[in-house]
Amino acid sequence: MKSVLSQKHFHDEKAAYAFIEKRVWANGRCCPHCGVMDRSGPLKSKAETEHKVRIGVYKCYECRKPFTVKVGTIFESSHIKLHIWLQAIFLISSSKKGVSANQLHRTLGITLKSAWFLSHRIREAMRDGDFAPLGGGGGIVEADETYFGKKSGPVPEKNSRNKEFIKRRGDARKQKRAIVSLVERGGRVRSFHVDSATKDNVASIVVNNVSKEARLHTDESRLYWGAEAHVASHDTIHHAKGEYARGEVNTNSVEGYFSIFKRGMKGIYQHCGEQHLHRYLAEYDFRYNNREALGYNDEDRAAHLLKGIVGKRLTYETVGKKNAEKAA
Numbered sequence: 001m002k003s004v005l006s007q008k009h010f011h012d013e014k015a016a017y018a019f020i021e022k023r024v025w026a027n028g029r030c031c032p033h034c035g036v037m038d039r040s041g042p043l044k045s046k047a048e049t050e051h052k053v054r055i056g057v058y059k060c061y062e063c064r065k066p067f068t069v070k071v072g073t074i075f076e077s078s079h080i081k082l083h084i085w086l087q088a089i090f091l092i093s094s095s096k097k098g099v100s101a102n103q104l105h106r107t108l109g110i111t112l113k114s115a116w117f118l119s120h121r122i123r124e125a126m127r128d129g130d131f132a133p134l135g136g137g138g139g140i141v142e143a144d145e146t147y148f149g150k151k152s153g154p155v156p157e158k159n160s161r162n163k164e165f166i167k168r169r170g171d172a173r174k175q176k177r178a179i180v181s182l183v184e185r186g187g188r189v190r191s192f193h194v195d196s197a198t199k200d201n202v203a204s205i206v207v208n209n210v211s212k213e214a215r216l217h218t219d220e221s222r223l224y225w226g227a228e229a230h231v232a233s234h235d236t237i238h239h240a241k242g243e244y245a246r247g248e249v250n251t252n253s254v255e256g257y258f259s260i261f262k263r264g265m266k267g268i269y270q271h272c273g274e275q276h277l278h279r280y281l282a283e284y285d286f287r288y289n290n291r292e293a294l295g296y297n298d299e300d301r302a303a304h305l306l307k308g309i310v311g312k313r314l315t316y317e318t319v320g321k322k323n324a325e326k327a328a
Contacts, residue, residue: 021056135214136213187294213231
């Protein structure tokens with residue numbers, strides 16, 4: 001049995017361009033500058049010059065501008081070869097808990113800074129654009145919150161004189177990053193990094209992401225009190241009393257998701273700036289939503305990721321230079 005990574009588009013640049021073009025331009029070649037379809041052709045070098053045209057360059061007959069399949073995607077302005085990008089995409093999408101920038105740096109033979117930036121671009125492509133309500137048709141949706149890592153700085157509070165001060169002791173959860181996740185039983189997950197886990201924030205997430213026909217399962221947390229007003233029914237499990245399942249009522253799926261997320265973040269990535277947490281959540285959501293139990297193998301998952309590369313370009317300035325030095 002041959003390795004998946006032995007396929008030609010993982011090693012040959014021309015084959016890599018053809019592989020990407022087939023997926024991005026499945027309905028016809030589109031100029032990213034003017035939007036005209038099928039009015040372009042391969043750019044040819046002039047007879048009097050010895051310079052060869054780069055692989056995959058086309059010229060639009062409408063706006064007369066050159067372009068490649070990289071324009072308007074996560075690959076734009078990247079000097080890393082496309083076949084290296086495809087290797088990175090496959091490695092990240094096929095792993096169970098992620099691949100660190102250090103590992104990509106060693107495996108792909110690129111700098112650590114490039115590996116860190118490349119991995120964030122790939123996570124951006126993993127962000128889901130499907131906002132259809134979960135639990136339609138009376139399905140079960142499990143909701144839960146967790147806390148991971150410390151917030152970027154001390155959390156200021158106000159005293160009786162309305163002046164801010166830093167509280168050093170008290171509820172440790174206020175000093176940690178709050179995450180709320182919704183898991184459709186046997187289906188998809190949707191995760192959110194919130195400033196703080198409050199009833200208002202949780203209610204907003206439930207209203208905007210859960211179908212009114214859904215049956216909501218949560219633990220006994222007060223954060224979910226009143227949630228029954230937005231769904232068909234709301235059942236709770238009392239963990240404090242040692243109850244973890246009552247018939248089909250449980251939160252095992254969402255807790256299993258948190259388990260994978262936390263093991264990956266602690267064991268693989270180790271360092272994560274709060275401003276990047278939403279992308280790491282997108283990565284774990286993506287793998288969960290395209291897991292083997294839903295009919296996706298490693299190649300399917302990587303192919304599905306390529307559907308999200310258009311219109312999600314990140315720049316190094318946007319992501320933050322300082323964070324590359326702390327890459328994991």
